Amino acid sequence: MSAEQGATATPAVDERARVEAAGRDAAPRPSAWNRLLDSGAGRNLGLVAVLVILCVVGVSTADTFATASNLLTILTSASIIGVITVGATFVIIGGGIDLSVGKLMALASVWATTVATQSFGPVVMIACALLVGAGGGLVTGLLIAYGRIVPFIVTLAMLISAQGLAERISGRRSQIVTDPTIAAIATTRLAGIPLLVFIFAAVVAVGWVVLNRTTFGRRTFAIGGNAEAARLAGLDVRRHTVALYIVSGLCCGVAAIMIASLTTTGSSTHGTLYELDAIAAVIIGGTLLTGGRGTLIGSILGVLVFTTITNLFVLNNLDTDVQNIAKGVIIVVAVLIQIRARRTSP
Amino acid sequence: MTGRGPVPLLTMRGIVKEFPGVRALDGVDLDVAVGEVHCLLGQNGAGKSTLIKVLGGAHRPDAGTVVLDGTEVSFTTPHAADGAGIATIHQELDLVPGLSVAENVVLGHEPARFGFTRPRDAEDLARALLRRLGHPEIPPRRELGRLSAAGQQVVGMARALARDARLIVMDEPSAVLDPEEVRNLFRVIRELTAEGVAVVYISHRLEEIRAIGDRVTVLKDGRTVARNLPAATTPTAEVIRLMTGRSIEYVFPERAAPPDSAGDSEVVLEVDGLSRTGEFADVSFTVHAGEVVGLAGLVGSGRSEILETVFGARRATGGAVRVRGRALRAGSVPAAVRAGMGLCPEERKSQALLMGEPVYRNVSLPVLSRFARAGFLRRDAELAAASAVTAQLDVRPADATRTTATLSGGNQQKIVLARWLLRGCDVLLLDEPTRGVDVGARSEIYALIRRLASHGVAVLLVSSEVPEVLGLADRVLVIREGRVVHTSGSAELDEGRVLDLVMEGDVRV
Numbered sequence: 123m124s125a126e127q128g129a130t131a132t133p134a135v136d137e138r139a140r141v142e143a144a145g146r147d148a149a150p151r152p153s154a155w156n157r158l159l160d161s162g163a164g165r166n167l168g169l170v171a172v173l174v175i176l177c178v179v180g181v182s183t184a185d186t187f188a189t190a191s192n193l194l195t196i197l198t199s200a201s202i203i204g205v206i207t208v209g210a211t212f213v214i215i216g217g218g219i220d221l222s223v224g225k226l227m228a229l230a231s232v233w234a235t236t237v238a239t240q241s242f243g244p245v246v247m248i249a250c251a252l253l254v255g256a257g258g259g260l261v262t263g264l265l266i267a268y269g270r271i272v273p274f275i276v277t278l279a280m281l282i283s284a285q286g287l288a289e290r291i292s293g294r295r296s297q298i299v300t301d302p303t304i305a306a307i308a309t310t311r312l313a314g315i316p317l318l319v320f321i322f323a324a325v326v327a328v329g330w331v332v333l334n335r336t337t338f339g340r341r342t343f344a345i346g347g348n349a350e351a352a353r354l355a356g357l358d359v360r361r362h363t364v365a366l367y368i369v370s371g372l373c374c375g376v377a378a379i380m381i382a383s384l385t386t387t388g389s390s391t392h393g394t395l396y397e398l399d400a401i402a403a404v405i406i407g408g409t410l411l412t413g414g415r416g417t418l419i420g421s422i423l424g425v426l427v428f429t430t431i432t433n434l435f436v437l438n439n440l441d442t443d444v445q446n447i448a449k450g451v452i453i454v455v456a457v458l459i460q461i462r463a464r465r466t467s468p
Numbered sequence: 469m470t471g472r473g474p475v476p477l478l479t480m481r482g483i484v485k486e487f488p489g490v491r492a493l494d495g496v497d498l499d500v501a502v503g504e505v506h507c508l509l510g511q512n513g514a515g516k517s518t519l520i521k522v523l524g525g526a527h528r529p530d531a532g533t534v535v536l537d538g539t540e541v542s543f544t545t546p547h548a549a550d551g552a553g554i555a556t557i558h559q560e561l562d563l564v565p566g567l568s569v570a571e572n573v574v575l576g577h578e579p580a581r582f583g584f585t586r587p588r589d590a591e592d593l594a595r596a597l598l599r600r601l602g603h604p605e606i607p608p609r610r611e612l613g614r615l616s617a618a619g620q621q622v623v624g625m626a627r628a629l630a631r632d633a634r635l636i637v638m639d640e641p642s643a644v645l646d647p648e649e650v651r652n653l654f655r656v657i658r659e660l661t662a663e664g665v666a667v668v669y670i671s672h673r674l675e676e677i678r679a680i681g682d683r684v685t686v687l688k689d690g691r692t693v694a695r696n697l698p699a700a701t702t703p704t705a706e707v708i709r710l711m712t713g714r715s716i717e718y719v720f721p722e723r724a725a726p727p728d729s730a731g732d733s734e735v736v737l738e739v740d741g742l743s744r745t746g747e748f749a750d751v752s753f754t755v756h757a758g759e760v761v762g763l764a765g766l767v768g769s770g771r772s773e774i775l776e777t778v779f780g781a782r783r784a785t786g787g788a789v790r791v792r793g794r795a796l797r798a799g800s801v802p803a804a805v806r807a808g809m810g811l812c813p814e815e816r817k818s819q820a821l822l823m824g825e826p827v828y829r830n831v832s833l834p835v836l837s838r839f840a841r842a843g844f845l846r847r848d849a850e851l852a853a854a855s856a857v858t859a860q861l862d863v864r865p866a867d868a869t870r871t872t873a874t875l876s877g878g879n880q881q882k883i884v885l886a887r888w889l890l891r892g893c894d895v896l897l898l899d900e901p902t903r904g905v906d907v908g909a910r911s912e913i914y915a916l917i918r919r920l921a922s923h924g925v926a927v928l929l930v931s932s933e934v935p936e937v938l939g940l941a942d943r944v945l946v947i948r949e950g951r952v953v954h955t956s957g958s959a960e961l962d963e964g965r966v967l968d969l970v971m972e973g974d975v976r977v
Contacts, residue, residue: 336843337836344833347822354781354813354820355833355887356805415824 166408166420168459169427172452176430184437192433194316200429201322202380203399204422208329209373210400211421215333216366217346217413218273222262222280223374224396228389229288230254230378235297235388244303251382252375258284259371263364281397288390296387307383318380325376330418342366347414402449403428406456427452474501477666478523478635483532485518488876490906492518493529494690498668500635505657505667507677507699510687511711511933516670519687520637523668524556525549536635550576555633557624557641565613570594572612573626597626600659602652618645625656636660637668642676643768654680672766672971674704686710705964712934712963720939721918733757734792736926737809737895739778742787747773748950751787755895755926760917762941762958763930764966770950771930772814775897778928779811780804791895805834807895810888812881814899814930820884821872828854828868831886857886862912878909885916896920899930914940934966946970 180187206223213220233239234251258280265276299305310317333339344352345359353359382388403424409416428449435445478500485493493515500506510516521527523534525543534541536552543549549556563572570590571578579589594608603622606615612623621641628636642650657667657680671677677684681699685692686707694710737755742748748770755761765771776782778789783799790796791807804811813819821830831854832839839850855868861882863875872880881901888896898917902910917940921927931937937944938958946954946969954969 335845337840337845338843340829340836340845343825344822344829347824348818350819351821352833353801354779354811356802357833358802414822 166417166423168456169406169408169420169423171459172456173423173427173430176427176434180430180434180437183434187434187437190314192437194314194319196426196429196433197319197322198316199432200425201316201318202377202384203396203403203429204322204425205325205373205377205380206393206396207400207403207421207425208325208418209370210397211404211407211409211416211418212329212333212342213273213366213370214401214404214409214411215346215413215416216342216363217349218266218363218366219277219401219411220262220367220370221274221277221397222258222284223370223400224393225281225284225288225390226255226258226371226374226393227378227381227396228392228394229258229284229291230375231382231388231392232288232292232297232390233388234378235299235382236291237297240299240301244301247301247304248379251378252372255371255373255375255378256368257371258374259367259369260364262371263367266367267360267363277397285390292388292390294390296389296391299382299386299388304379304383305386307379308386318384321376321380325373326418326422333418338362338365343414345413346410399425399428402453406453424456427456474504476500477502477537479533479535480519480523481533481535483519483522483534484530485515485522485527486530487904490877490904492690493522495692496532496687496690497692497695498685499696500666500668501683502666503661503664504682505661505669505680505699507681507684508668508670508687509677509684509707509711514687514711515690516687517639518690520556520639520668520670523549523637524554550631553632553634554637555628555631555635556637556639557621557628558639563612563620563624563627565611567612568609569598569606569612569615569623570608572623573597573608573630575627577631593630594626597629598622600629601625601656618649621645622649625653629660633665635666635668637670639670640672641669642671642673650676674707674971688712708964708967712967721915733759733924736792737778737928738788738790738793740788740790742774742777742784742789744773744777744782745785747782748777748947751947751952753945753952753955755928757894757924757926758921759943760921760927760929760941762937762944763928763947764934764937764944764970765930765947766970767932769947769970771947772899773950774947775811775899775928775930776813778804779809779897781811781813805891808893809895809897810834810891810893811897812884812888812899812901814903816877816880816884816904821880823871823873825872826869827858827863827872827875827883830872830883831857831868831890834887834891853890854886857890858883861886861889861916876906876909877904878906878913881905881913882909885913889920893925895926895928897928897930900932901929902931902933902936934963934970938963938966 177187186192206227210220210223230251233254234247239247239250262276262280265271266273269276307317312320333342341352341357341362344355344357345362349359377393381392385392404416404421405411405424406427407417407420407422407424409420431445431448431452435442435448476499478498480496480498483493483496484491496515496519498506498508498519508516508519518527522529525546525548528542528544534543541552543552564575567575570587570593573594574590579586579593591608595604598604598606598608601622603619606619606622612620615623625641641653645653657669661667669677669681677699684694684697684699684702684707686694686697688711733756735754736757739754740752742751751774753761763771763774773782777784780796780799780801780803788795789798791809794807796807797803817823822833828851832850836845836850839846839853851868858868859866863879863882863886865875872883875883885901901913901917905913917927917929929937929941938961941958944956944958944961944966945952946966948970
C-alpha cells in the first residue's frame, strides 16, 4: 500500500500520444515475411514441412491414409500424449524438466480405478485422478523450489516411486474399468469426432490461452528466461515453480482418465517412456530446453509428427524398431532446420 | 621504445575497443620491459579489465598495434595469446572446481604419452610449482573447489608458471590474500622477474605498488594519462590526481534541496545492524525521503552484498531492515517490493533483464497484475503504460516492442529504471547505475535520480566511481572489508579523501 502511495510520488506520465507517434517513425519495422516467421507457424516452419512431407509419403504409400477415419485415428492416438505434452511445455518453458509424467499418469489411472474408488462413481474417479496428478506435481515442485534439488533428479525419483506405488496399489494387475460413464468417454463421438480429441483440443486451447494471454504465462517465460532477473523484479519464483509442476501433474491426471477409458484399465504399465515422447515433441517444437522461449503450437505439431509416423508405419506394416530409428532422425533433422532458420532471420 | 635501460618486451600503441554505445578503450599505450613489474592503475571503469582482455586475446581491438618481442601480433583467441607466452590470472579465476589441483595446473596441456594422460607427471609438476610458490601444503590431488579462495589463487599462479609464460598479467591478485600470503606472492614475483619474466600487476592498494612495482601506467576514461612513472618515487598525491582528474566532466544536476533539510523529512529506509556472515557486519544507516545516500567502496568490499541483502535477495544473518518503521521479512524479495522497494542490480544482463524479450515486457514485469483482469493480460494497456515510461526516459529506439538485446547499454539501464518508475517506489536501490553507459545517457540517468529524490524517493546508491557518489549523494558511507568505516555529508569529502578511505589497506609489507 505504501507502494501505491509511492506511485503518486513519481513524475506523472502522460505522453502516450508522443510515444505512439515516435513508435510509428521508429527504426525498421519487421517486414511481413519476418512477421510470418515470428508467428507460431513460422517459427515451426521446419516442423510444418516435415508434417507435409509425412502426409505426402502417407498418401503415396497407403490408400487409406487420407481418409477421415484414419485422420481421426491419428488425432485420437495423439490425444493422450498431447495432453501430457501441454504440461511438459509449461515446465520446460519455465526452465524445468519433468521426467515423471508417464508414471504419474499410470499412478493416477491405478488410483482412480481401484474397486474402492470406482464404488464412488465417475465424478470421484475423475477427481481422484486429477488430485493424484496435482498432488504428485505439488510434491515434485516443493522439492525443486524449496528443497533446491535439480528438477532432473526430483522428477526421476518421482518417476520411480510413482511406478512403485502404482504397482503396490494394483498388485501389478490391470484394474478393469467397470464404471460405464468412464468407459464411455473413449467411445463417445460428437459430430463424428471422438470425445478424446475434443478433450485434447480443450486442454491445448486452455493451455495456449494461459501461456500467451495471462500473467501466469508471462511469468513462466520470465522465470525460464532469467530466473534471477525475475526474482529481483519481485516475482515469487519458487511459488511459481511449484505451480508449474502442478500444471504438469494435472495434465497427467486428465491423461490418466483418458487412457483408463481408452484401454478400459488402470495399470502401472501405462505411460512407459511417455516422458521421452513428450520432451522430444516439445524440443522439436522449438522450445529451448534451457527455458524462456517456446510455443505450445510447436509442441503440438511435434506430437502430431510423431503420431503420424507411427500411423504411417502401421499402415505399411513396418516394424516398430524402424519407426524408432525414424523418430530419432526426425528429432535431429527438425532441430537442425530450426537452428538454420533462426540463424537466417535473427 | 622506452629509450633507456630496459629491454622492451611488449608495446601497445593506440589501442581502441568499442562496445555498443561505449568506447571502453580510446587510445591506450602500454610498455612492458623484460623482467619488470609494471603496475596498471586506474579507477573502476577506466579500462584496465578491457585492456588485459585485449592483451589476453579475449577481445579484439578495433584499432591499435601490439608488438611483442619486436614483432607485431594480433591475438584472435585466448589460445593464441597463451601460445605467445602471455598468461592472465583473472580476478574471477578460470579454473575448473571439479578437477584436482594438479589437473587444473596442466589444464589444456596435460602431459601425455600415446594419448594417455600421465597423472603422476602432472602431480609432480604441480607439487614442484606449489612448493616454489611457498604452498607445499596444498595437495595436488585435492579437488580444487575445496580450497579457499586464496588457495585457488595460488593454483592459478601455478598454472601460469606451468606454461612458462614470459608475461604474466595479475588482476588484483592480493584481493583475496592475507598479509603473509601477499609476502609470499611478492617473493615469487621477484623470483620470476629475476628470471626475465615480466609481470603486469593490477591493484588498488597503492602501498603494494610501491613495494613491488618498477613502473606505473595510469589509465583514466579509456586513455593512458601517464606512462612509465617510477613506482617507488612518484608521490601518492600525484597518482591520485592522475587517476581522478577527468577529461570529461559529468554534469551533476543541482540538488533541489540542501542536504541538511533531509533531517526534517521522514525516515523511509532504516537499516539496523545488518550482517551477513563472511560478507559484511553490523551495517546501520537510515535514508530519508528525498535523500540520496551513496555507498563507496572497492569491488569486493561488500557494498553490492549490502544492497542485495537490504532488498531481501540475500538473507541477512543478523539485523533488520525497516521501511517506514515496518520490519521486512528477511530474505524475501516480494516482501521488499511490496513495501515499495526497487533494485537496479549490478549486472544488467544476468540479474535484471530478459534480453530476448521485448522492451515493454521487461518494464512491466514487477507490475504485471496491474494490467490483468482475472489473470488475463491486457496487452494494449501494458504496452501503452510501458511505452509511456520508456518515452519519458527517452529510451531509444522508441519502439517498446523491440528486442531488449538490440539496445545499447545506456538504454538497457534506462529500461531497468523504467521498470521501477512504472512500479512507483519509495526506496530505490541502485547498484552501479552507470556501468557500461555512455556519457550522454549518464547525465540523463543522473538527472533522473535527482528528480526521483526531489519527488520524495529515498535512494541508496552504490558506485565504483567516486565522483558519481560525491556528485549525486547527499551523504556517503565508505565501506571497507564489509564494514562502514566512515560516514559524512558528501560536501565534506573530496575524491582524494574518499579514495584514501576506500583503499587504505591492511597489508604491511
